Structure formats: structure tokens, C-alpha cells
Amino acid sequence: MSVEILSVEDDDNLAFVIAAALTAEGYGVARVATGTDALNATLAESAFDLIVLDVMLPDVDGYEVCQRLREAGNLTPVIFLTAMDSVGDKVRGLTIGADDYVTKPFSIEELTARVRSLLRRAGRVVAPVPQRFGEVQIDLDERTVSRGGALIDLSPTEFRLLAFLSRHAGHVLSRWQIIDNVWGYGFDGDPTIVESFISQLRRKVDTSPPTLIRTVRGVGYRLERD
Amino acid sequence: MSLRSRLVLAAAVLLGVLAVMSAILVTTVAHSEVAQLDGQLRSSFPFTRTIPSGHTPPEPPPLHRAFSASHVGAFYIASIAAGHRTVLSTPLGVASAVPELPPMKTTSPRNPVIATVGSLSGTITWRAILLRAVANRGEILIAIPMNHVASTLAALRFGLLVVGLVILVVLGAVGIWIVRLGLRPIDDVTEIASAIASGDRSRRVRPQRAGTEAARLSDAVNTMLDEQLELESRLRQFVADASHELRSPVSVIQGVTELWRVGELREGPAADEAMRRVGRASHQMSRLVEELLLLARLDEGQGITVSSVNLSRLVADVVSQVRESRPDRVIRVDPGHDVAVNADEGALRRVLDNLVTNAVRHTPSSTLVQVSVIEHDDDVELVVDDTGPGMTTEEVALAFDRFWQADLSRSAVGSGLGLAIVRGLVEAHGGAVKIHSRPGEGTTVRVIVPRGVGPRDVGA
Numbered sequence: 001m002s003v004e005i006l007s008v009e010d011d012d013n014l015a016f017v018i019a020a021a022l023t024a025e026g027y028g029v030a031r032v033a034t035g036t037d038a039l040n041a042t043l044a045e046s047a048f049d050l051i052v053l054d055v056m057l058p059d060v061d062g063y064e065v066c067q068r069l070r071e072a073g074n075l076t077p078v079i080f081l082t083a084m085d086s087v088g089d090k091v092r093g094l095t096i097g098a099d100d101y102v103t104k105p106f107s108i109e110e111l112t113a114r115v116r117s118l119l120r121r122a123g124r125v126v127a128p129v130p131q132r133f134g135e136v137q138i139d140l141d142e143r144t145v146s147r148g149g150a151l152i153d154l155s156p157t158e159f160r161l162l163a164f165l166s167r168h169a170g171h172v173l174s175r176w177q178i179i180d181n182v183w184g185y186g187f188d189g190d191p192t193i194v195e196s197f198i199s200q201l202r203r204k205v206d207t208s209p210p211t212l213i214r215t216v217r218g219v220g221y222r223l224e225r226d
Numbered sequence: 227m228s229l230r231s232r233l234v235l236a237a238a239v240l241l242g243v244l245a246v247m248s249a250i251l252v253t254t255v256a257h258s259e260v261a262q263l264d265g266q267l268r269s270s271f272p273f274t275r276t277i278p279s280g281h282t283p284p285e286p287p288p289l290h291r292a293f294s295a296s297h298v299g300a301f302y303i304a305s306i307a308a309g310h311r312t313v314l315s316t317p318l319g320v321a322s323a324v325p326e327l328p329p330m331k332t333t334s335p336r337n338p339v340i341a342t343v344g345s346l347s348g349t350i351t352w353r354a355i356l357l358r359a360v361a362n363r364g365e366i367l368i369a370i371p372m373n374h375v376a377s378t379l380a381a382l383r384f385g386l387l388v389v390g391l392v393i394l395v396v397l398g399a400v401g402i403w404i405v406r407l408g409l410r411p412i413d414d415v416t417e418i419a420s421a422i423a424s425g426d427r428s429r430r431v432r433p434q435r436a437g438t439e440a441a442r443l444s445d446a447v448n449t450m451l452d453e454q455l456e457l458e459s460r461l462r463q464f465v466a467d468a469s470h471e472l473r474s475p476v477s478v479i480q481g482v483t484e485l486w487r488v489g490e491l492r493e494g495p496a497a498d499e500a501m502r503r504v505g506r507a508s509h510q511m512s513r514l515v516e517e518l519l520l521l522a523r524l525d526e527g528q529g530i531t532v533s534s535v536n537l538s539r540l541v542a543d544v545v546s547q548v549r550e551s552r553p554d555r556v557i558r559v560d561p562g563h564d565v566a567v568n569a570d571e572g573a574l575r576r577v578l579d580n581l582v583t584n585a586v587r588h589t590p591s592s593t594l595v596q597v598s599v600i601e602h603d604d605d606v607e608l609v610v611d612d613t614g615p616g617m618t619t620e621e622v623a624l625a626f627d628r629f630w631q632a633d634l635s636r637s638a639v640g641s642g643l644g645l646a647i648v649r650g651l652v653e654a655h656g657g658a659v660k661i662h663s664r665p666g667e668g669t670t671v672r673v674i675v676p677r678g679v680g681p682r683d684v685g686a
Contacts, residue, residue: 014478020482024488106477108484
């Protein structure tokens, strides 16, 4: 079942990024730039599973769009995209009937995580089947890892590392690719941190053969696919 | 030295002067009183005055003849022979008092020795003369009581004391009045200044009675504080707006790099478009930063370099540039003929470009835009006129505010700083910008720039 998301954003560049991010997650995305267009699109078809709604719009602002939708009995989940981050604004958005909000500047990861969780709450998507690698099972949404049914306790960074490796299972990932994705672009520490985290992860996850996390000499690391 | 201690010192000095003057007055009165008594004493023996010098004094008359009846009630008179006093007369009112003997005897009646003596019993003091009696038959003691002098001086002292106390009370009252009226506000200001220094910015000096220096001081302080607060909140708003404006482009760049990191937007048209978006976002950011820096420089009062500018040529130039990017628009120009002004050419170019671009951007394509240069004696006027939708009075009032935009849409490419920059640049030239606009009637922006010093004629 395909998920359709409406993105309401008047900044063309930002609309592009939002659409790209949601498309990458496998959702279908429709883009409009004004509140009026948003209302027309939603009230006419009402076929969207979720709306990403910017608060600041040239004509009808996001709060009003949301309010009118709710008054019209449309209960499509709404995530507000706001540059305002005062508590008052958030409370206002949530009282009007928004389901969640993301504050600009936001990370794609944050936006997609909220979209995912909201869609699941609304029952629009079935929870994805956890990924299996031999004995190891990784549930990206529950953020749990188990081996042979027994939960493995991982630190948040260890989990992000394993999740990144699992998303690109079968591919070799370089040390800097791992740093950029797990620690982020702001990382300015010693890059050998990757080695120490890989060995920690191996101690916790890779406890019996066959080996899951392999070192590719001179290139990086790879999580073996089944 | 604080004003309070000065007041106290002044009062102390004043009281000291009064005390010295009182002492002098009391002494003078005492002296004259005593002199009067001494005169009475001298006149008590009139026989002495009739003796010519060098002559043997005649036999004194019998005492009962020598002292007139009037003396009898005023003096103590006694003859002393062989240590035995025979009292001849006692003064009225103090009849029981007996004076002591003066230490020195008067030998010559012409030069009597008068001394102050006490009493053998009682507290009365006397002025007394001890006269050698004729033919060595003992002495005569004549004394006059000083109780009258004492009571006069006591009355005088009492009077002075009362006056002194009254002056003290008045001084105290005046002092309190001055302190209350003049110093309490200063204390207030001091207290509030330290409260504000330690972070409580809402405090204000309490209002004083109108017309006093204190009222003027507290008003001035309060006005200063209000303005400071206003300035601070404007600055805070400015910083908030600036970071707000940066959020969207930052989100774009952040989003594209994040997507790239997870393997998206790597190839083909999507990659091209992503890079184009990043380019636009970074251009938006760098323009915003550049405009903010320009505004900051203008706020500091620097940022223009004056030279002779051919305004007519500049106007024609800017308009033709705008026409190139918007060939659909009709822009009329009345540039005048070689109008010269001393100004910063780059700044004027920017002013004109902002105004013409604004006019084109905020009006429908069918609207006519007219740019004119008008010469006056001391200044030149640039007019950018359109017949577009116009603005309300409220919008005109907000137009120069930083980050204010007529429509909230960010798809309109402006930063909201254009008019603020126009005003900053024009005011840096000592000029002024005026907007006249009414809904439905279009907008007229007038920029008045002084011609400035220097050559007026610029070659065509």
C-alpha cells in the first residue's frame, strides 16, 4: 500500500528537500506552496495519509489550514514545520489539532522519524518486518537488537552504527562514511573512534560464527548479508 | 564630602558664630551693667569729687549728711573700726546679706579701687569699695549688690538660648526638607541603578513632585532606561529575525547533505537540482550576511565614500539594468540633464536598484513605474513612482522596519532589508527618504540627497 504525503511549503528550496527526503523513504509526495492550495487539495480529495504543513505561508497560515481541516472533519495527521520555537507556538499548534511539529532548521532524520511514527500511530502503515542477519534481528523503529531472541543492550551510538551498517548491508563503508552518518558532520574528534566502536559492537553482537561484521582491509567495514 | 555632611557642617558653623556673638553680647552687657554700678558707687561719695588735686581733703561731712536719703536704700554702708563693723545702711531686698571685705583699700578717693566680692553668708555678689576713713579712724565699706546684674544677664542668656534653640529647630527643619526634596531622589536613583545593574531591568525611579530638579532627574533617568530597554529589545528582535531568516537556507543545505549522506540525490537530474538548491540557499545566506554587515556599518556611522556623481547617468544605467532582467515591464525615466551630486556612487546605485526593483516586484506587470530626477537649489530628489496597489498607512509605517515584508511569502525573493538599507544609505548622506502611498493609488518614494560640497558640474 502506497503512502501519500502532502507537503505544504512556500520556500521552493525547502519544499524540494522535504520531497526528496520523503520520496527516499518510499512515500508518494505532492507539493503545494500556499494554504489555499493545501485546503483545496486536502478537502477535495482527502486522499493523503499525512500532511507536512509549514506554519508561515503567504496567504492562509498553517494554523488556520489545520483548523479548517479539523472543522471540516478531516483528521489527516498533520506535522507542523515551524521556524518559531517558543513554547506558545507549539502549544497553539497542538491545541488546534496538529499531531506533531518539527522546528527549523530540522534534520531529515528527525522529519522522517516523526513521519514514520505518526503514520504508524494513525495505522496508515504496517510496522516493517525487523531485519534479520543470521541470528541477529534489528528492529529500526523499536530500536532494539536481539540475538537468538535475547535482547542485546546497546548504547545509542552503538545502535546507530549497527543500523547504518545494516541499511547498507553487503556494501563496504569507509571510516569517514561511518563518521559522517553515525557521529554527524559536526564530528571533530579522533577518527579511530570508529575502530573502537566496531570492536565494542563485535563483542556484544558478533558472539558466535559466522562473523557478521567484517573488516575490509584498507577500505572499511561491511555487514554480511545472509 | 557628601551633601549631607556639608549641610551638617554649615549648620554647625552657623551655630558656632551665633554662640560667639551671644558670648560677646553677654560680656558687653555685663561690662556696662558693672560700669553703671561702679558709677553709682563713685557717686555715693560726692564729697570726693569736690576736692581739687593737690589740696588736703577737707573734713568730710558727717555720714548722715554725706549720703543722701536715696543712697540709703541702695547701698550697704558700714564703718569698720578695729575689726568691728557698724552697719549704717543695708540695701533694700537683700538686707540680711553682708559683703566680704575687698582685698585692697582705696587710698585716694579720686582713684577708687572697686572690686567684686562675695557675701559672708548668702550667694549675692557685690561691687565694693573700702575707703580709708578720715584721720585714721577705721574704714568705710561701701558695697552695691549685683543681683540686678545677675538677673539681667540670666534673662539675656535665657533669651539667647531660646533664640538659639529656635534657630536650631529651623535649621533642622530646613535640612530635612532639603534632604527629603533634594537627596531622597538621588538615593532612589542610586538604589535603582544598582538594582538594574544586578539584572532587574523593569525597575524605574518613582515619580517626583513636578517642577523640582528631582523630578527632572528621575524623568531623565527613566527616559534613558526606557530607551535603553527599547533599544535592547529592538536588537534582540533583530537578531531573532536574522536567525529566523537563516533557518530556511540552513535547513535546505542541511537536508541535501543529509540525503546525500544516506545515498540519495547522488546522480542524474536529482543531483543537479539538489546542487542548484544548495547554491541558491547559500547565495540567500551570503546576501543576508552581506546586507546585515552593511546595516551594521551604517548603524556605526561609516560606510560611504563621497565623490562627484552624475546622477542622470546613474539613473539611466540602473533602469536599463532592471529592464534587462524584467523586459516585460514598462519603466519610464526622466533623468534630467547631467544632474550632479556629491555622494557615494555605489550607495546611490544600490538605493536606486532597491527602489526600482521593489516597485517592479510588488506591482502587477501592467503597472507603470516612473523614475525621475528633480533638481532643487541645495539638494536633488529621486522619485520612484508606481500606480500599483499601494500600501495602507500601517504598512507605510512598517515599511522601513528590518525584515518587514509586505507579503509574508518567502517565495518573494527579498530579505526584508531593502528599504532599511535604502534609508541607512540615504541618511548616511544626510538625506531623507519619504514614502507616500494609498491603497489603490500606487506608491511614491522620494529620496532627497543634499548636493554636498564640491564641484557641481560633471562632464557628460
